[in-house]
Amino acid sequence: MRVEQTNSVMPHIDLGLTSNRSCPLAWFVLVSLPALLFGLVLMGYLGMISFPVHLHSVVMIGVIFFIYLIFVKHNAYYAGCTFSNAIDDLEESLAHYIHNNRLQLAKKTKSNAPFDTFMQEYTQTLRNDNFASVASTIFPTLGILGTFISIALTMPSFAMSQNGALEREIAQLLSGVGTAFYVSIYGIFLSIWWIFFEKGGMSRFEKLISRIKERTRHYFWTKEEIEQIHFVKSIENFEHLNQIFEKITANEFIDNLQHILQQRVDLFESVLHHEQEILQKSTKHFNQIMRTTQATTQKSTEMMGAYEQIADSLSNMTHQVDLSTQLLKDISHKLTTKESNLDLAYQKIQESLKKLEADSERLIRRAQEPKIIDNR
DSSP: OOOOOOOOOOOOOOOOOOOOHHHHHHHHHHHHHHHHHHHHHHHHTTTTTSSSOOOHHHHHHHHHHEEEEEEEEGGGHHHHHHHHHHHHHHHHHHHHHHHTTTEEEEEEEEOOSHHHHHHHHHHTTSHHHHOOOOOOHHHHHHHHHHHHHHHHHHOOOOOOOOOHHHHHHHHHHHHHHHHHHHHHHHHHHHHHHHHHHHHHHHHHHHHHHHHHHHHHHHHHHHHHHHHHHHHHHHHHHHHHHHHHHHHHHHHHHHHHHHHHHHHHHHHHHHHHHHHHHHHHHHHHHHHHHHHHHHHHHHHHHHHHHOOOOHHHHHHHHHHHHHHHHHHHHHHHHHHHHHHHHHHHHHHHHHHHHHHHHHHHHHHHHHHHHHHHHHOO
């Protein structure tokens, strides 16, 4: 079965629905009757109609009505109106959802993600489901709470001992209890009113979702379609395997297979023969290399012996040169010493010659002196 993601163009979805509902009108319908009842209670308190209501009951009913106004936008009737007016955005979001989850099976491209998941994610922002789930129970509870508060506020002390005063307190208690029950009645009415429009809105919303799902069912894969495609592909694969098996079991195929196997065996034997020849040649070359290596090793050993002899001769010659050098140094030292002695002797001779010359001149002068006297 071929399964792949495709880069197809985003589908254009037309649900065929129009946005013709007015959400302010839906809000007004939800608020109309509760507001009218609260107005009647307020008019009774102000004496505009013959409907006696105490102030505490008016305040409690007003508080419950204010809380009801906060909850109104979370009713399914109003949320369904908001959903109906967002058909264009719904079509665009649904097209993106189908495009991002597209899956191709048997050359058909549809969304692999379920439609219900998209609707659940898209509608969860229309209202707060937590508020909607507690609204039907919170209004009667607030009504009962308001009734007890009203009774507690109107409860007399019953401290009077006179019969007339005690009767007035009992009458005041009964009057306060009577109006206090209006709060519970109003809370129960709001609960019934909320449930009526909640169920009606949910029914209309589910019908609208069913219409959208029916119009877009060809954009989504169903479990039955996937199983059917898988079954068809399995049959095709089975037929393909049968054809392959028939080809395998055919005599022509077996003969070709035997021929191919014989060629493989011949090729393998040829490879083994060539490997043996290569091994023999390699062994022959290896023996030649070993003999050459041994001869080279022997020549190297002989060269090493000659080198050692030359090294010994050079060592002896170096020793002889060192001895000759030492002898020349001794001779040079002796010659230097004799030269120094000759210099000293030469100096002494020169001194002696100078002294002799001086003595000679002195003798000559002395020898010449008598001659000078005789002439006189």
